[in-house]
Amino acid sequence: MELYPVAAVENIPEGTSKIVEVKGRSIGVYNVGGTYYAIQNYCPHQGAELCAGPVCGTTLESQVYEFTYGRDREIVRCPWHGWEFDLKTGKSLFSDRVRVRSYAVEVSNGQVRIALGT
Template sequence: MAVYPVASVGELPEGTYRIIQVEDRSIGLYNVKGEYYAIHNYCPHQGAELCKGPVCGTTLESQVYEYIYGREQEIVRCPWHGWEFDLKTGKSLFSEKVRVRSYPVVVENGTIGVVIGR
């Protein structure tokens, strides 16, 4: 496994993201409430650039006729068909079988690095 330095912490303020290229992979790098996460920029549904979709929250489990909104800044929604994925894990919100690849992120000496396995 190799760590690829991709940005400094000052370049990615809380609530922002950027799309980076690492080893011919397009990856979305996100700052979610001060924590950094990286996911593959490819929706498994039909190949859209997933990381160009909005970062948002979602409705949480609730009673009938009750709508509770939560997980603000933790969900990315595909710009083509609205499939939603957890930025922290890459898991979809609608099926345990569908996910997008996530990558470990490390911060050392003010530099954000993405870990890519060979």
């Protein structure tokens, strides 16, 4: 696997993301709690730019009129139809058979690098 530098650490602060191009692939890079994750910027449903969607969490069981959230800032929601994907794994929240490609991320010497297979 080859590592491709995509950004300096300070360019993707905690809680933010950046869309980058690597070898013709559009990839969203996310900083979740100080750990970086990368997923393909393509929704498998109808091809929307997935990483243009909001980053959110899930709702947990709670009392009436009370909303309790879990997995805060770990989920990306497709801007077209609301399909949700785990930023850490690329897995969908609604089916074991649907996912987006995720990429390994390495941080060293202040640089965020994405690993792509050859």
